[in-house]
Amino acid sequence: MASRRHIIADDLRTQISTGRIKAGERLPSEAQLAARYAVSTPTLRNALAVLQGEGLVEKIHGRGNFVRHPVRRITYVGGGRRPDADTATDAALRMSVRTTHLPARGDLTTLLRVSASSPLIEFLCISHAETSPHSLARIYVPRDLAPADGPGESAIRQGVWARLSELRPPLAEVEERVSARFPTPREAATLRISSALPVLAVTRVATDTAGRVVEVARVVLPGDRADALFTRHTMSGDRRTEE
Amino acid sequence: MASRRHIIADDLRTQISTGRIKAGERLPSEAQLAARYAVSTPTLRNALAVLQGEGLVEKIHGRGNFVRHPVRRITYVGGGRRPDADTATDAALRMSVRTTHLPARGDLTTLLRVSASSPLIEFLCISHAETSPHSLARIYVPRDLAPADGPGESAIRQGVWARLSELRPPLAEVEERVSARFPTPREAATLRISSALPVLAVTRVATDTAGRVVEVARVVLPGDRADALFTRHTMSGDRRTEE
DNA sequence: GAGTGGTCTAGACCACGAG
DNA sequence: TCGTGGTCTAGACCACTCA
Missing domain, CATH: 1.10.10.10 (Winged helix-like DNA-binding domain superfamily/Winged helix DNA-binding domain)
Incomplete structure (x- = not known):
């Protein structure tokens, strides 16, 4: 055996x-x-x-x-409106962001509930800690919700997420679907991991109070060094719907 | 390439x-x-x-x-107090449960915040759909929280979870940590999957309003046919703690 | 027993990293 | 250039399923 x-x-x-x-x-x-x-x-x-x-x-x-040094585990914190996987502890991770304009297609039209070819902005975020990259996030936002193109890359870090949080009606629902799979060859190359190692893939869909999908994020984390953490606080007296 | x-x-x-x-x-x-x-x-x-x-x-x-038939995907619904991964749709899945008494040891003492050798009950749940097994859950409960030994296996399905839900103070917090990894040889044999295929592993810790950990569950789902879904509803006017 | 996948061998050649 | 890992070959033998 x-x-x-x-x-x-x-x-x-x-x-x-x-x-x-x-x-x-x-x-x-x-x-x-x-x-x-x-x-x-x-x-x-x-x-x-x-x-x-x-x-x-x-x-x-x-x-x-x-x-490997055993400490180095990343924790993706679910339920929030965070731009990316964050380590709970140190904020000393560099993150590179690349912005691309593109039309909606494929799964994105379904997830964002927009029509095909609807204008989107993609933020491709790669975070590094020390030497190696350790998380990859592709965030899609309808273009009219994104900030003006002006400010450039550097402003994005504090820019987009702050604006989405404050200028818009608050989020009503954040839905995260997590799966374990192998990385695509592309993802493996970007994260510099073997394509034989599983990754944790999170698809996050955020909806505002008007029922509009304001963000879809696809986060890929190397399975050997990342967890996702979801916490639900149940208020006392709050009967959770059993369905 | x-x-x-x-x-x-x-x-x-x-x-x-x-x-x-x-x-x-x-x-x-x-x-x-x-x-x-x-x-x-x-x-x-x-x-x-x-x-x-x-x-x-x-x-x-x-x-x-x-x-494979493309439909056959299991969805583990997070945030609840469900005994096991459930398909969202059909309840027509058989589940076998095996109950074992055992002392706390290893990680369980930390997660349950009990002393070593503290008496626990393990519920080993294997759910089947059609022909093949498709989820494995090991649930650990301090023995004094578990129902009396009497009722036997058949009562567990409606028994344990109803009692934990109703006879105890309501849960205050459910924390679920998800990771992507390979199954242990044991898990692979139980789920009848290849040990080269990633699994989605969920460690769920449920705490009651008194701060006591009332349940630790380790759920293992085959990565090729399962997702985990976490939904957070943000009440309007509810400012989420931004950490 | 026939056919299937599961594991392993003992090499070969290519691609990457560092000096 | 040299040592490293990455991929592949052409078999072998074992374990499982089904008739």
């Missing part, structure tokens, strides 16, 4: 958790490890894939396999 | 979406497909893994690869 990859993964896992291999250290090369465990390279790579999925090991092409 | 597996996956995907291969149909055997595309079996299997991850194809050991 226990396949070889799991036996090897278990062995390496205990070596990591007991500190025999320390965080940040490089593992021996895959060829060396394959020789040590007397398995072929694909099998050894499968064992490493298990550890990657657990967030214990990070592969870097051309350099080697590294033991 | 386009690897062979993706080229093959793209070809099969269009054959499926254009209806040349219909839902429910069996694909040719992997050996036949490998011969047709002139690749080795591992490469062809990688191509099928891509489609599996997209939820288009389901492998059944000893039988073949089948085109």
Whole structure:
């Protein structure tokens, strides 16, 4: 029942958790490890894939396999009107934003409840922490809701979200659909992760009190270093609808 | 940039979406497909893994690869006090429940905020729809909150959740942490999915108005056929705490 | 038992990163 | 250039399903 990859993964896992291999250290090369465990390279790579999925090991092409620092987990906080995944703690993450004008098409027309070719603005946000990118968000807003084109990239960070929050009727509903899947080749390249590692994908639809969809966001987070957190406070006396 | 597996996956995907291969149909055997595309079996299997991850194809050991019916998606509804993942629509899913008494240990002590070895009850819930199992939930409740042992399995469905809902102070907070990861070998065997397919894992912590943790649930859903849905209604005039 | 997928082998060749 | 990981090959053998 226990396949070889799991036996090897278990062995390496205990070596990591007991500190025999320390965080940040490089593992021996895959060829060396394959020789040590007397398995072929694909099998050894499968064992490493298990550890990657657990967030214990990070592969870097051309350099080697590294033991991950266990702390580095991102938390996407749901239910809000945040532009992007935020770490709960440090705000010291750089974020790059690229703005694109485009017509509505495909799923977006359904989600935003607009007609095809309706003008949209896409904000493509990539946040980095330290060296590696770690979240990708594509945010779509009907163009008439977006701020004027003038201010340029730098103003977006405080600009768009503040305006959407304050100049518009408050949001009535935020709906977030979360799924676990593999990244598209495009997403894998952008996030610099293996396309064999699962990602957490969040599709967020925000509706204002008038029932208009004011924002659709597609957030992709690497599964090995991110969680999504949803909290619901039930006021006392508030009977939740049981349906 | 386009690897062979993706080229093959793209070809099969269009054959499926254009209806040349219909839902429910069996694909040719992997050996036949490998011969047709002139690749080795591992490469062809990688191509099928891509489609599996997209939820288009389901492998059944000893039988073949089948085109999935696109409708069959489960939705886990967050924020509630539901025992398990429910389909939004049909209640025609069988669920088996196994009850186990066990002492608190590991993460559970932290999550439930009880001391180690504190008595717990575990409800292991497996829900089936049609032929295949499609969700696994392990629910942990402090033993003094659980109903008397008497009623037996059959009463649990309406029993536990009704009691927890009504006999106790109402829940004050439900916190759900979602992650994308690979299943443990145990989970893969229970859900009858490949251990190479990502799952959506939800850890739900429910707290009552007295601040006591009354339930911890670990829900595992196959990523290729499940989403989690979280909805937040913001009352007009209700300024959400901006952190 | 025949046919299927699941795992593994022992290499090969290509792409990336660093000196 | 050299060592690294990324992808692929052409088989082998085992486990599962069904007749």
